Each structure stands twice: as structure tokens, then as C-alpha cells.
Amino acid sequence: MARRADHSKEELASLVVNTAEELIAEEGIDAFSARSLSRAIGYTAGTLYHHFKDLDDIVTQVNTRTLVGLARAFAEATPSADPRQMLHNYADAFLGYITLKRNLWNALFEFRRKPDQPVPPWYIEAIASLIRIIAQCFSDIRPDLDEKTARQSGQLVFASIHSVVSLDSSGRLSLIMDRDITKVVHELVDMHILAYTHRTK
CATH class of the missing domain: 1.10.357.10 (Tetracycline Repressor, domain 2)
Known part of the structure; x- marks a missing residue:
């Protein structure tokens, strides 16, 4: 599992959006969640919210x-x-x-x-x-x-x-x-x- 130090703030933000886009494209918005996203990128859900306000963002x-x-x-x-x-x-x-x-x-x-x-x-x-x-x-x-x-x-x-x-x-x-x-x-x-x-x- 990746650690927060593995990516800069900008790199992690890009990784989050890129991965979210891939998940939504593959599985649809109804299957998308903070849990599925954090699992896919190897970071905790809490880490996501250090870089984005919430899932809506x-x-x-x-x-x-x-x-x-x-x-x-x-x-x-x-x-x-x-x-x-x-x-x-x-x-x-x-x-x-x-x-x-x-x-x-x-x-x-x-x-x-x-x-x-x-x-x-x-x-x-x-x-x-x-x-x-x-x-x-x-x-x-x-x-x-x-x-x-x-x-x-x-x-x-x-x-x-x-x-x-x-x-x-x-x-x-x-x-x-x-x-x-x-x-x-x-x-x-x-x-x-x-x-x-x-x-x-």
C-alpha cells in the first residue's frame, strides 16, 4: 500500500482524480465511493479529505x-x-x-x-x-x-x-x-x- 510520502500534494491530487475518473468510467457513479477510491489508490479515506473537501469535490x-x-x-x-x-x-x-x-x-x-x-x-x-x-x-x-x-x-x-x-x-x-x-x-x-x-x- 502506498504511503502519503510516496506522492507530493499535487501528485496525490492528480492520482485521486485520475483514479476516480477510471472507477466511474468502469463501474458507474452508483458504485463509486470514498472507500472504493481509497482502496484503488492505496490511501486511507481520511487522506483524501486532506486534499479535497469531500466526495462531491x-x-x-x-x-x-x-x-x-x-x-x-x-x-x-x-x-x-x-x-x-x-x-x-x-x-x-x-x-x-x-x-x-x-x-x-x-x-x-x-x-x-x-x-x-x-x-x-x-x-x-x-x-x-x-x-x-x-x-x-x-x-x-x-x-x-x-x-x-x-x-x-x-x-x-x-x-x-x-x-x-x-x-x-x-x-x-x-x-x-x-x-x-x-x-x-x-x-x-x-x-x-x-x-x-x-x-x-
Whole structure:
């Protein structure tokens, strides 16, 4: 078993987050605990809390990496001058990333924080920045509509894709429809594009 002297403060903090990310990716957030994490890294649970406030803090660090990864996937999406096509390209990037990081993505929304533990503002901003990328496509489709309207459509697309992928990953989508998830996602995007295109001011 490793001892505290085996790692510097920075090395141990990195080890904790890296290992937490691996455990959540492999076993899911429901199986993740301070005990499983301390056992995996060879330190006592008490040692964890010399470097992090609590388990919420550790999961937040992991979730931040997940959001950064999605932002990177968006940045690497196939470019297109057509904002409608770009929405579909972002949808492909979104779906591909969630599929690859399924358990980590679920941890973003399934982890139950302590009642007195607010979500950090910068964490909310990380999600909002992803939605702004989608919203910009809507702004390009209808420049005459205001920013709020575009943002709301971006939120709807984000929530829609997350919802159907969550249903699919839990095996519950088949209770509603027997459809390929990729086709479902792109039909949802088309529906949102159509609705936005025909919106009145």
C-alpha cells in the first residue's frame, strides 16, 4: 500500500482524480465511493479529505474533465458553412462522445450532491458554454431572432439529445420505440431546426 510520502500534494491530487475518473468510467457513479477510491489508490479515506473537501469535490473535478472533453469533441466536429449541417455535425460529436464516455456522462446528472452543496458557478458556466456553441448555429439560421430565443433552442437540443441517449443507455428507449439512436438524434435536430426556422418574433 502506498504511503502519503510516496506522492507530493499535487501528485496525490492528480492520482485521486485520475483514479476516480477510471472507477466511474468502469463501474458507474452508483458504485463509486470514498472507500472504493481509497482502496484503488492505496490511501486511507481520511487522506483524501486532506486534499479535497469531500466526495462531491472529487466528482466535480471528474465531471469538469467530462465537460472539457465534450467541448473538445465539439471543436473537432466536421466544419460546415451551413449552420443546419453544423447542428447535425455537433449532434454526431455529442452522440459519439456520450456513447464513448457513457458512465462519465451519466455522472454529470446522476450524482446526488449534498443538499447544502451548491453547484459551483463555473461548473454551470461550463455547461452554458457548450449550449452557446449550439445556440450560435440557430442564430446563424435566423439572425433576425434575438439571442435568448437562440439560446433556448440550444438548450432544447442539448436536453433532447441527453434525454434520448440516457433512455437508450438504460435500455428503456426500446420500450418507446425500436429505432436506431443515431437516426432518432438527427430527427430531433431536424425538428428543432424546422421549428426555429418558422418561429415568429
